[in-house]
Amino acid sequence: xxxxxxxxxxxxxxxxxxxxxxxxxxxxxxxxxxxxxxxxxxxxxxxxxxxxxxxxxxxxxxxxxxxxxxxxxxxxxxxxxxxxxxxxxxxxxxxxxxxxxxxxxxxxxxxxxxxxxxxxxxxxxxxxxxxxxxxxxxxxxxxxxxxxxxxxxxxxxxxxxxxxxxxxxxxxxxxxxxxxxxxxxxxxxxxxxxxxxxxxxxxxxxxxxxxxxxxxxxxxxxxxxxxxxxxxxxxxxxxxxxxxxxxxxxxxxxxxxxxxxxxxxxxxxxxxxxxxxxxxxxxxxxxxxxxxxxxxxxxxxxxxxxxxxxxxxxxxxxxxxxxxxxxxxxxxxxxxxxxxxxxxxxxxxxxxxxxxxxxxxxxxxxxxxxxxxxxxxxxxxxxxxxxxxxxxxxxxxxxxxxxxxxxxxxxxxxxxxxxxxxxxxxxxxxxxxxxxxxxxxxxxxxxx
Numbered sequence: 276x277x278x279x280x281x282x283x284x285x286x287x288x289x290x291x292x293x294x295x296x297x298x299x300x301x302x303x304x305x306x307x308x309x310x311x312x313x314x315x316x317x318x319x320x321x322x323x324x325x326x327x328x329x330x331x332x333x334x335x336x337x338x339x340x341x342x343x344x345x346x347x348x349x350x351x352x353x354x355x356x357x358x359x360x361x362x363x364x365x366x367x368x369x370x371x372x373x374x375x376x377x378x379x380x381x382x383x384x385x386x387x388x389x390x391x392x393x394x395x396x397x398x399x400x401x402x403x404x405x406x407x408x409x410x411x412x413x414x415x416x417x418x419x420x421x422x423x424x425x426x427x428x429x430x431x432x433x434x435x436x437x438x439x440x441x442x443x444x445x446x447x448x449x450x451x452x453x454x455x456x457x458x459x460x461x462x463x464x465x466x467x468x469x470x471x472x473x474x475x476x477x478x479x480x481x482x483x484x485x486x487x488x489x490x491x492x493x494x495x496x497x498x499x500x501x502x503x504x505x506x507x508x509x510x511x512x513x514x515x516x517x518x519x520x521x522x523x524x525x526x527x528x529x530x531x532x533x534x535x536x537x538x539x540x541x542x543x544x545x546x547x548x549x550x551x552x553x554x555x556x557x558x559x560x561x562x563x564x565x566x567x568x569x570x571x572x573x574x575x576x577x578x579x580x581x582x583x584x585x586x587x588x589x590x591x592x593x594x595x596x597x598x599x600x601x602x603x604x605x606x607x608x609x610x611x612x613x614x615x616x617x618x619x620x621x622x623x624x625x626x627x628x629x630x631x632x633x634x635x636x637x638x639x640x641x642x643x644x645x646x647x648x649x650x651x652x653x654x655x656x657x658x659x660x661x662x663x664x665x666x667x668x669x670x671x672x673x674x675x676x677x678x679x680x681x682x683x684x685x686x687x688x689x690x691x692x693x694x695x696x697x698x699x700x701x702x703x704x705x706x707x708x709x710x711x712x713x714x715x716x717x718x719x720x721x722x723x
Contacts, residue, residue: 277358279304279351281374282312282336285660286427287630289320291393293329294417295400300333302354306341306371319429322595326426339374347377355385393417397630397661398716420584421625424632425591428657433590433619440561441553445568445587451554455568457531458558461524462565462639463669463698469523475669475698479562479640481524484516486560488548499550505539508546528559566639566697567623570667573706574624574635580718583628593618593656620653628715632658635665641674644682651689664691665712669698 278292282305293301303312317334324332337354340346382388386405391413393400402411422432437445465474488508494500503512513521528534533555537547550556558564571587578585594617605616624635634654636646647666654664666686668674671693675682686693692712697705 276300277302279354281305281371281378282307282316283371286319287397287659287661290323290427291400291417291630292391293324293332294327295391295413295415297329298332300335300358302335302337302358304337304339304350304354304374306339306374309336309338312336312338319427319595323423323427326423339377341371341373344373344377344380347374348380351377351381352384355381355388393630396714416582416629418582418629419627419632421586421589421627421632424627424630425657426595428659429593429595430657431592431595432586433592435586435589437557437588439588439590440557446554451552454531454533454551454555455558457533458555458565459569461527461531466523466527468526469520471520473670473673475566475639476641476673477520477524478565480517481521482559482564483562484521485525486562487516488512489556489560499553499556501548502545503548504544505546506544533559563637563639566637566667566669569697570635570637570705570709571624573702573709574626577706577709577713577715578626578628581628581716582719583626583715585624585626587624589622589625591620591622591653591657593620620649622653630661632662633665633713634658634662635667638666638668638671638674642668643675643678644685647682647686647689647691650691663713664689665694665709666691667694667697669696671695 276296276298277300278296278298279302280289280292282303283289289303292298303316305312307316313336317336320334324330337350339350378390382390382405388404390403391400392403397417400413400415400417402413419427421435425431433439435444461474462478463474465471465477469477471477488503489501492501492503494502525536529536533551535547535549537549539545539547550559558568567587571585575585577583622634623637624633626633626635632654634650634657636650638646650664650666654662671682672679683693694705694708694712697708700708
C-alpha cells in the first residue's frame with residue numbers, strides 16, 4: 276500500500292497515515308525544497324518510524340511549487356498514475372492550502388481516491404471519498420509515548436524520573452509513600468510551632484536551606500548522611516537562614532521520622548543528620564520537588580487509566596542525541612567541532628494520551644511571567660498545534676503578589692491553563708481540576 280502525506284510544519288500531521296495503515300511506502304508532497312527535506316526532515320522521520328517499529332519503510336518526497344496550481348495537480352496526477360496498483364490514500368490532516376485545492380481537483384477526476392484525517396483532538400481517524408455520501412470512522416487508535424513524541428519533533432530525553440539524582444531513578448516503594456504523605460502534609464499545612472500565612476513558601480525556603488547545609492557536607496560513604504561542625508551550624512548557618520523557621524521545620528522532620536539529628540558527643544564539634552532514604556533526602560533538599568511528585572503521581576493515575584504515558588523531571592535535548600532536526604550547531608570551542616552546545620529544557624511533568632502531548636509546570640515557590648514563556652516555548656516546539664500546557668501552583672498570590680492578575684491574563688492569551696492553590700485541595704479535587712483542564716478522553720474499559 277502507498278500512503279500520500281501532505282507534508283506539514285506540524286510533525287504530528289505527517290505520521291497519521293503510516294500509523295493507521297502500516298504501508299510499504301509513504302510519499303510526502305510539499306513546498307519545501309528537496310535538500311531541506313532530505314537533510315533535516317527525513318532523518319527525524321526515519322528515527323521516529325524506527326522507534327515505532329515501522330521499518331523498513333520506503334519514503335519518497337515530491338516537491339511542488341507553492342504558487343502553481345498547475346504544477347501541484349500535475350505532480351499529484353503523476354503520483355496517482357505511478358501508484359495505481361496500490362490502495363491509494365491521501366492523509367489530509369495537514370498540508371498547505373493550494374496543495375489541498377489541487378488534491379480536491381484530483382479527487383474530482385478520480386472519485387475512488389480515499390482520504391483519511393485524524394480529528395482535531397487527535398482521538399479518531401475518519402475516511403472519505405467522493406463516491407460516498409458519508410464518512411467512515413475507522414477502528415484505529417494512534418498513540419505515542421512521551422519519548423516517541425519527542426523523537427517525532429527531533430528531540431530526545433536526557434534524563435527523567437529522577438535519573439539525574441539517583442542511579443535507578445525515583446523508587447516508589449511502600450515505605451516512601453508513608454514518608455511522602457507526611458511531607459506533603461507539612462508542605463501544605465506548615466508546622467504548629469511556626470505560624471505562617473504561606474506554608475508552601477516556608478516549605479520551599481526550608482528545603483532549599485537544608486539543601487545548602489548538605490552541599491559539601493554529604494558523606495562519601497553514604498549520601499544520606501551529612502556531617503557538619505556545631506560551630507558552623509550555630510554561628511554561621513542559622514543566623515543567615517531565619518533560625519526560628521528553619522529549626523521549627525527541622526524539629527517537625529525529626530518528629531515525623533523523616534530524618535535523625537545526632538548531636539556530637541562531649542568534646543566533639545561534629546553533628547550528624549541522617550535522612551531516612553534517598554527519596555526523602557531529595558524531597559527535603561530540592562525545592563519544589565514535592566509538588567512535582569504529587570502532580571506526577573496523580574497524572575500517572577489519570578493517563579494510565581486511558582492508555583497514556585507519563586514522565587516527570589524530564590530534561591529534553593532539543594535536537595536529539597544525534598543532533599537531528601537542526602541545521603546550525605555552535606561550539607564551546609571553535610577549534611573543536613565535537614564541543615557542540617545543546618539546548619536543553621526541563622519539564623516537571625510530561626504526558627501523552629493518543630497522539631496528544633501534555634506539558635505541566637509545577638510552581639511551589641516564587642516565579643514570574645518568564646515561567647510562562649518557558650512553558651509556552653516548550654509546548655510549541657514539541658507539540659506544534661496539538662498540545663495542552665498547564666501551570667500548577669500552590670500559593671500564587673504569595674508567590675507573585677500584585678502581578679497575579681496580569682500573569683493570569685498573559686497565561687490565558689498564551690493558551691496556558693492554570694490550577695491554583697492545590698495545597699488546599701484533596702487528591703480527588705486535584706484530579707478533577709486536572710481532568711477539566713487536560714480535556715482527557717474517557718477511561719479505557721477492559722473486558723473481564
